[in-house]
Amino acid sequence: MLKWKVYAVPPDGVRPVHVPTLADTLPALPATVTATFNDGSKDSSVAVTWDAVDPASYAAPGTFTVDGRVTGTTVTARAVVTVT
Structure with a gap:
């Protein structure tokens, strides 16, 4: 089940995530990321929708x-994403 969060203001930014994967293996991108807000607070459970990843x-x-x-x-x- 998906849960939505409603924010009074949108996040100021999102901390990049680092994902390792093996060659020819689709990377397991996280369903959530850590967002920062203008008051300095952070939320590590912010849902994200990733763009499609080209197998190449x-x-x-x-x-x-x-x-x-x-x-x-x-x-x-x-x-x-780091491919090894």
Whole structure:
């Protein structure tokens, strides 16, 4: 079941997440990220919807990024994926 949170103000930003994966293995992107707010508070359970990941991105060792959106906002989230 999905739970929605309603914020009085949208997050100021989102801390990037770092995700390891093996070559030819779809990275397991988290369902939530840590958001920061203008009062300095943080919430580590903010839902995110990630963009689709092109299989060519994780076909060989290297690093790439995946963008997403914090659910219900226009705030961008970013995952840095390291393929080994």
